[in-house]
Amino acid sequence: MNSITLDDYYLQHIVTSLIFFFVLIAIRFLLVKQVSHLKISPAETKRSIIVKINNIFIIIIFLSFITIWSDEIKTMAISFVAIAAAIAIATKEFILCFIGGLYKWLSKPFSVGDRIEVSTFRGEVVDFKFLSTTLIEIGPGKEHSQYTGRVLVIPNSIYLTSTIAKESHTESFTLHSFIVPISNNEDWSTSERNLLIASKEACDSYFEEAKNFYASEKHFFVLGPVNIEPRVQLSIVNPNQINLIVRLPCPSLQTNQIQQNIIRYYLELQSFSKKNPIQTERPGVTVT
Numbered sequence: 001m002n003s004i005t006l007d008d009y010y011l012q013h014i015v016t017s018l019i020f021f022f023v024l025i026a027i028r029f030l031l032v033k034q035v036s037h038l039k040i041s042p043a044e045t046k047r048s049i050i051v052k053i054n055n056i057f058i059i060i061i062f063l064s065f066i067t068i069w070s071d072e073i074k075t076m077a078i079s080f081v082a083i084a085a086a087i088a089i090a091t092k093e094f095i096l097c098f099i100g101g102l103y104k105w106l107s108k109p110f111s112v113g114d115r116i117e118v119s120t121f122r123g124e125v126v127d128f129k130f131l132s133t134t135l136i137e138i139g140p141g142k143e144h145s146q147y148t149g150r151v152l153v154i155p156n157s158i159y160l161t162s163t164i165a166k167e168s169h170t171e172s173f174t175l176h177s178f179i180v181p182i183s184n185n186e187d188w189s190t191s192e193r194n195l196l197i198a199s200k201e202a203c204d205s206y207f208e209e210a211k212n213f214y215a216s217e218k219h220f221f222v223l224g225p226v227n228i229e230p231r232v233q234l235s236i237v238n239p240n241q242i243n244l245i246v247r248l249p250c251p252s253l254q255t256n257q258i259q260q261n262i263i264r265y266y267l268e269l270q271s272f273s274k275k276n277p278i279q280t281e282r283p284g285v286t287v288t
Contacts, residue, residue, distance in 0.1 A: 035049050051112055097130075105130070115145075119162040122139060124138060124147075129156075132153050132154060133153070133154050134153050174252045176248060176255045178245075182241070184239060188244075191270065194266055201265065
């Protein structure tokens with residue numbers, strides 16, 4: 001009789017768990033379907049909402065199972081403390097990934113659609129779960145900002161030990177920097193000047209808009225007064241190499257294109273300067 005009662009007790013818990021599971025899955029499916037049909041722009045915002053819905057329902061299902069099986073969990077916790085400790089050691093990475101996911105969810109250092117760099121990984125966030133984050137890789141290396149075609153799935157435990165750098169595409173403009181190396185034997189002042197000419201011409205069409213963007217109340221409060229004029233700084237890497245470090249404002253979605261335009265125009269000016277060493281500037285081009 002006791003055996004039948006016990007079987008009925010566990011059967012009731014199993015049925016309740018299954019009912020909760022399928023009902024919550026059905027509700028999640030309907031919500032995701034509704035969001036998918038909404039006209040939300042940009043597309044990253046819609047993807048971000050869907051990811052949040054998925055994560056919220058994972059938590060609800062997890063908490064529901066804990067509530068239903070609470071008595072059994074208490075009994076098992078008392079009986080298997082030693083086993084639980086062994087499992088904790090064996091699943092250390094899994095636990096760290098979950099804690100890293102919880103840290104990301106609470107602190108919100110980035111969202112779906114942002115470009116991030118963490119440790120040696122750099123890419124655009126397309127999905128986030130409590131154990132892993134999916135990126136579309138951007139590169140190659142830190143000097144380039146084009147898609148490589150590779151998809152990266154990184155464990156969330158990395159957020160507990162590495163700094164997260166974010167390049168947000170939800171903002172209209174960003175300050176972009178890159179390095180142009182030259183030989184120590186070259187005329188660095190001419191190279192600096194040509195690179196500054198190329199940088200100023202590249203951002204001339206949108207500079208006033210970028211200036212107003214950074215002068216807005218939102219960015220003034222965060223950054224204070226900031227000079228966004230294109231600039232070139234020098235850095236001596238070793239006796240044989242000098243780095244020209246360029247910084248200028250760019251539309252968030254055009255950093256790679258503008259960088260390529262600057263480099264091409266700079267090389268054109270360099271070639272012109274070598275062929276015409278007496279002239280100090282290309283006809284029709286002035287530096288202010």
